[in-house]
Amino acid sequence: MLALGAGLFLPAMGFAAEINGAQLSALWGVPFAGILLSIALWPLLAPHFWHQHFGKIAAAWALLFIVPFAALYGPGLAASAAVHALVAEYIPFIILLTALYTVAGGIFVRGNLHGSPALNTAILASGALLASVMGTTGASMLLIRPLVRANDNRPYKAHVVVFFIFIVSNAGGSLTPLGDPPLFLGFLKGVSFFWTVSHIFPETLFLVGSLLAIFYALDSWHFRKGGLLPRDPTPDTHGLGFDGKLNFLLLAGVVFFVLLSGIWKSPVGFEIAGAHVGLPGLVRDVALILITLVSLKITAAQVHEDNQFGWAPMQEVAKLFAGIFLTIIPVIAMLKAGMDGPFSAIIAAVTRPDGTPNPAAYFWATGLLSSFLDNAPTYLVFFNTAGGDAQVLMTTLAPTLAAISAGAVFMGANSYIGNAPNLMVKAIAEERGVHMPSFFGYVGWALCVLVPLFVLMTWIWF
Template sequence: MKQLLAIFLITISLSLFTDNLLFANSSTDILTLNEVVSEGGGHEAEHHLPSAWSVIPFVILLVMIATGPLFYEHFWHKNYPKVAVLLACIVIGYYIFVLHNTHGPIHAFFEYVQFIALLSSLYIASGGILIEIDKKGKPIINVILLFIGAIISNIIGTTGASMLLIRPFIRLNKSRIKPYHIIFFIFTVSNIGGSLTPIGDPPLFLGFLKGVPFSWTLTHNFFPWLFTVILFCAIFYFFDRRNKEINPLFADEPENYTSKIKVTGAKNFLWLGVVIAAVFLDPNVKGFEWVPSIPYDGQNFSFVRELIMFSVAFMSFKFASQEAIKGNEFNFEPIREVAFIFVGIFGTMMPALELVASFASSDAGRELISHNTLYWGTGFLSGFLDNAPTYLNFLTAAIAAQGGSINEKMDVVNFAYGMGDFTNSVVQLTAISVGAVFFGAMTYIGNGPNFMVKSIAEQIGIQMPSFFGYIIRFSLPILLPTLVIVWLIFFAFL
C-alpha cells in the first residue's frame, strides 16, 4: 500500500506541475488547444482526443485479469500490482506528455481516491462485524438472506452489504457451498440490489450529485428492481434445491441447530453509519458548499469526506472486536487486490471513456440516442468499464442531445422529470440507471464489490470461475437473458 500511495503522490504532483507549466506557457500553443468561447465570454480548453491505439493498455489489462489466474497463476499473483500500475502509467504518460492533457489523469486520480476510500472503509468496518446464523443452509433460508441483502444494499451500499453478508452467507452453506452461491450473491446483493437509492451504487450517487433528486431512483427503478430480484431469487432456488452434495469434511457433523443469530462487534455498525453520513459531505451539493475542497477545472473536489472514510477504516480496525476479526478470518488481501487492479482500470480506461463520450455527443451519436440504445450501451460498457463514469458519460450525452447541460442542475432535474424542453427523458434516465447498475454484474470488474466478494471466497478456499468462466457459465446463460427480459418488459415497447 505504501508503493501505491507513493505512485499516487508522484502522479498527482507531476500532473499538477505539468498543468501549471503548460498553462503558464500557453502563448506558445504547446497545448494545441481549440478555444471554445462560452456565452459568458470565458474560454474553455478542449484537448485532442486520444488515438484509438491508446485503448490497448486497457485491453491488455482486461485480458491479463481474465487469463492470469488461469494460465500463469504464480506470475499473476506475484506481479499483478506491477502490471496494473505499469499499464496505468503508460496511459497517464501518454496523456501528460503527448496529448498535453493533465485534466484527465487528475480527474481519474480524484475519482479513484473517492472510489477506494469508500470501498476500503466499508470493507474494513464490516470486517469487524461477525454475524453467526446457527441454521442449516436450506434453499429458502438462502433466498431470504439474498432478498434481505438486496434491501440492505440500498441503505449501506452494495459494497457495505456485500462485505457484511458474504461471510455469514458462506458460513451458512459451509457444508454445501458451490461457486453458484457466490455468483448469485454478486448478481443480487453486490449489484442489482442497490438500484433504489443513490447510496446503493456509485453511478446513482454520481447522478444525485449532478442533480437527480434523491427519491427519483426509488420511484422509477422500483419495479425493475423488484422484478429482477425476485426472478434471481427464483432461479437461485431452482439451483439450490438441486444441490444435494455434502462436503465430506462436514458429513459427520451433528445437525443440532439452535436457530439463533449472534452478532459480535455490533459497535462497528456505528462506523458504517459514519461512512454513509460522510458520503453526503460533497462541496458540489447545495447546502454543503462550506465543506473544504480542492477547486480544479471548474469543480470542487472533496477531501474531507475521504479523510473521514480513511480514518474510519483505521479506527474501526484498531478498536474492532478481535473475536469478530478472527471469526471472519479477516485480512487485507482482498482490498489490496482491488486497490491495485482498479488503479490499473482507472488509469487505462480514460481513452475508452473519452472516445465513447465523444461519439455519443457527436451528430451521429445523437441520432442513435434512445432509451433502448442507452440501456444496452450503458449496460454493456458498464460490464467492462467501471459503471460509475460510464453512467455519467451516457447521461451527459443524453442531456446534451436535447440541448441541455449536465453541469446545470435545473437541466438535470428537468431531464429527470421530463419537464421543459426535454421529451422521453424519464425513460432515458431510467434506462441509463438500470443499465449501469444491472450490467455491472456482467464481469468481476463491472462493479467494485464483485472483485472483493470473489477474492474473499477464494481466500476461504472456494474455487471461483475465471474471468471468462464467470461470463460463459453464468453471465451469458443466466444474467444476459434476464436483462433481455427486463428490457422487453420495461423499455422495448415504450
C-alpha cells in the same frame, strides 16, 4: 512533492486542460483493453504468477498509456489527466470502499448457519434490501463471510457466490443513491434522492425476484444432488448474534457523511492539477478515513480473527482499479467526444433518426460498457450524452434516465470488473476455499442467467 502539497491548499493551481477525445485514435484504448484481458486471462493461464504480480501488471498497462501520452501531448496534459483521475475519482472511490470493507469486516455474525436453499435465498433477499441502504459494498462485505461459512460443508457452492454477486453486489443497490456509485454520481448532478426508487422499482423487483426464484431452484437441485460433506468445518455454537456491534454505528456514520457530501453545497474548494476538490467531499473523505481507523481500533482482535479479516482482497481491488482508472482516461475522453470521436458509432446507436434518445439503446449501451468499464464513469458519459440536465432527464426524458440508471447498476453484474464489490467478493470467497469461475466462466453465467432477463426487461419497460 512540494508542488503537489501546494496544490492541496492553494486554490486554482495546477493544469486545467482536458483531453480532446476527438483528436485521439482508438488505439489509445489498447492499454485499457490490455488490463481487462490480463484480469481475464492471467488467472486462468498462470494463476500463481498473477497472484504474485498482478499489481506490477496493472502498473505496466497504466505506464503504457501515461508515458507515450506524455511524450506526444506533453507531460502537463498527461499529469493533469492522471491527477484528476486519481484525486477526483480513484482516491474517494478507494476511501469509501476501504471504510465499508473495514467496518463490515468488524461485524461478525456469530453462530453456524446451515446453508439450505431456503436459508441461502433468505440471505440473498436480505442482502438485496440492505444494498440500497448501506451500499452494495457494505452489504456484500457484511454478508459474504457468513454466507460462505454457512455453505462450507457443501461440496459445490460457487453458484451461491455467483448469485450473491448478481443480487447483493449489484441489482440490490438500484433504489437509492447510497446503493451504487453511478446513482450517487447522478445524485451529485442533481437527480433527486427518491427519483430512482420511484422510476425503476418495478424493474428492480422483477430482476431481483426472478434471480431469487432461479437461484432457489438451482440451489435446491445442487443440494439434493451433492448433499453435505461428512464433517462440517464450522462447528455449531450456542445461538446466533453479532460481535463488533459498535461497527453498526460506524456504518451509519459512513452513510451519513456520504449523504452529507451530496446535500451540502459549499463554494470552498481547492484545485489539484485541474481537479476540483470541494470542501464537502474533503470532509467526507477525512471522516471516512477516521471511521476506518476507529473501526480498526475498537474492533476486538477475536472478531477479525473469526471473520478471517485480511487486507488481501482490498489490496487486489486497489491495485487493479488504479490501473483501470488510469487506462480508462482516453476511453472516457473518446466517448465524451460524441459524434466527433472515434466511438461515434456508439453515440449514433443510442439516438433515433429524429434525434431523440432511444431508451432501449441507452439501456444496452450503458449496460454493456458498464460490464467492462467501471459503471460509475460510464453512467456519467451517457448521462451527459443524453443532455446532462438533471431536471429535463427526470421529467421529459425520464425513460432515458431510467434506462441509463438500470443499465449501469444491473449490468455491472455481467463481469467481475463491472462493479468493485464483484472483485472483492470473488477474492474473499477464493480466500476461503471456494473455487470461483474464471473471468470467462463468470461471464458465461451472466450470459445464461442475466442476459435473458435483461432482454425481457427491454421488451416490457424500455
